[in-house]
Amino acid sequence: MIWNPEYETMDRDALHDLQLRRLQSTVAWVHERVPHYRDALDERGVRPRDIKSLEDVHKLPFTDKTALRDTYPFGLFAVPLDKVVRIHSSSGTTGKPIVVGYTKGDIATWTELTARVASAAGVVHTDLVQMAFGYGMFTGGFGMHYGIERIGATVIPASAGNTERHLMMMADFGTTVLVSTPSYALYMAEVAEEMGIDLKGSSLRLGLFGAEPCTDAARREIEERLGIVATDNYGLSEVMGPGVSGECECRCGLHIAEDHFLAEVVDPATGEPLDDGQEGELVFTSLTKEAFPVLRYRTRDLTVLDRTPCECGRTLARMRTVRERTDDMLIIRGVNVFPSQIEDVLFKIEGVRPHYLIVVDRKHGLDDMEVQLEVAEEVFSDIMADMVAFTKNVTERLHGVLGLHVKVTLVEPGSIERTAGKAKRVLDKRDGTC
Numbered sequence: 001m002i003w004n005p006e007y008e009t010m011d012r013d014a015l016h017d018l019q020l021r022r023l024q025s026t027v028a029w030v031h032e033r034v035p036h037y038r039d040a041l042d043e044r045g046v047r048p049r050d051i052k053s054l055e056d057v058h059k060l061p062f063t064d065k066t067a068l069r070d071t072y073p074f075g076l077f078a079v080p081l082d083k084v085v086r087i088h089s090s091s092g093t094t095g096k097p098i099v100v101g102y103t104k105g106d107i108a109t110w111t112e113l114t115a116r117v118a119s120a121a122g123v124v125h126t127d128l129v130q131m132a133f134g135y136g137m138f139t140g141g142f143g144m145h146y147g148i149e150r151i152g153a154t155v156i157p158a159s160a161g162n163t164e165r166h167l168m169m170m171a172d173f174g175t176t177v178l179v180s181t182p183s184y185a186l187y188m189a190e191v192a193e194e195m196g197i198d199l200k201g202s203s204l205r206l207g208l209f210g211a212e213p214c215t216d217a218a219r220r221e222i223e224e225r226l227g228i229v230a231t232d233n234y235g236l237s238e239v240m241g242p243g244v245s246g247e248c249e250c251r252c253g254l255h256i257a258e259d260h261f262l263a264e265v266v267d268p269a270t271g272e273p274l275d276d277g278q279e280g281e282l283v284f285t286s287l288t289k290e291a292f293p294v295l296r297y298r299t300r301d302l303t304v305l306d307r308t309p310c311e312c313g314r315t316l317a318r319m320r321t322v323r324e325r326t327d328d329m330l331i332i333r334g335v336n337v338f339p340s341q342i343e344d345v346l347f348k349i350e351g352v353r354p355h356y357l358i359v360v361d362r363k364h365g366l367d368d369m370e371v372q373l374e375v376a377e378e379v380f381s382d383i384m385a386d387m388v389a390f391t392k393n394v395t396e397r398l399h400g401v402l403g404l405h406v407k408v409t410l411v412e413p414g415s416i417e418r419t420a421g422k423a424k425r426v427l428d429k430r431d432g433t434c
């Protein structure tokens with residue numbers, strides 16, 4: 001269902017007019033209120049009144065994670081704290097997290113946008129929706145919660161973790177929709193199988209998955225093992241959280257809430273704008289945010305934009321599902337490797353389970369890459385010669401795609417750590433050197 005036809009199916013010329021007006025206000029808003037943006041605009045000699053067309057967005061300075069870290073915690077807020085009704089922060093594995101704030105108006109927008117995403121995915125007011133995103137500093141839980149409640153569906157705020165309790169509630173309550181990361185959905189399937197719970201025969205019919213990449217193979221596996229339709233939605237704390245974009249029933253890209261965010265794709269190396277259809281780094285400028293507006297935020301996520309009309313009737317641009325980030329790339333003995341390339345190879349091999357860990361180290365001055373891989377019981381308990389042949393096959397297929405020798409180690413089912421949130425697929429022990 002289209003939650004807000006007025007905006008989601010807006011004529012694109014009218015949309016561009018709206019975007020321009022909102023862009024002009026945002027630039028004036030940050031110039032007046034946020035010293036970091038004022039300095040960056042002044043340095044480039046750009047005044048708010050210089051924004052006369054949408055193309056003028058290219059005159060604006062980029063914002064990256066460094067600016068957000070340097071102004072920790074509230075330096076980029078455009079309103080005083082007494083106008084901020086909520087704070088979230090990004091996961092930030094090293095150093096200080098990135099703190100983002102929301103006014104009452106921002107929360108209303110966020111609710112509207114997650115309602116759109118959930119609606120586009122197929123949630124209706126009669127659904128019972130089980131949330132397996134964490135409620136806390138992570139934007140996933142609260143962000144999706146309000147939108148789903150807004151639709152009128154029943155939210156079960158189970159939060160992340162305690163998988164057995166999740167499964168028990170699913171069975172007892174008759175949950176129809178699951179909201180989680182795709183990797184957690186797969187883990188749930190595994191635990192359900194161990195507990196003898198038949199998810200395929202349950203009332204579960206739909207999954208809203210996001211916060212991390214999901215390959216086609218992983219999506220198929222989720223659909224098969226849980227007996228549901230799996231949809232993808234995308235967002236990031238710096239821009240808002242979930243609700244930035246999501247798939248409709250056509251599942252041919254994620255519709256971006258362009259009335260609230262101006263999306264660009266740029267060459268990650270040069271920052272030069274790229275045309276629709278070309279892959280590059282996604283960049284967002286917020287158009288309506290009050291507490292934490294962003295100008296040309298470099299997401300590091302790689303995608304392709306498509307502004308052609310979609311069969312669902314929405315006119316909003318679609319972004320291709322995000323498989324890689326610019327900072328995911330590993331350089332192994334001079335060869336560029338994206339973890340998604342490895343995943344693509346692994347998931348095509350029968351007997352491989354969707355749990356693996358890429359371990360990178362430096363031995364005797366040389367990069368060394370190992371893939372630890374869980375395999376099905378039948379493969380693992382087979383005779384030695386078969387295990388050797390299986391490993392050799394995986395090694396050769398990885399070599400074929402990467403042009404690199406990768407050590408493959410088969411590990412017992414269940415031995416790779418599972419998380420209730422975003423899966424960790426890479427362990428780089430090289431101390432940041434490459």
Ligand code: DLL
Binds near residue numbers: 321
């Ligand atoms: O992950 C917000 C979110 C929550 C989105 C729940 C969807 C559902 P952060 O923790 O700030 O925010 O992480 C943002 O996660 O830049 C992407 O690299 C990645 N990401 C988010 N959604 C997807 C997706 C939330 N659907 C970062 N596919 C982003 C691939 C995704 N990657």
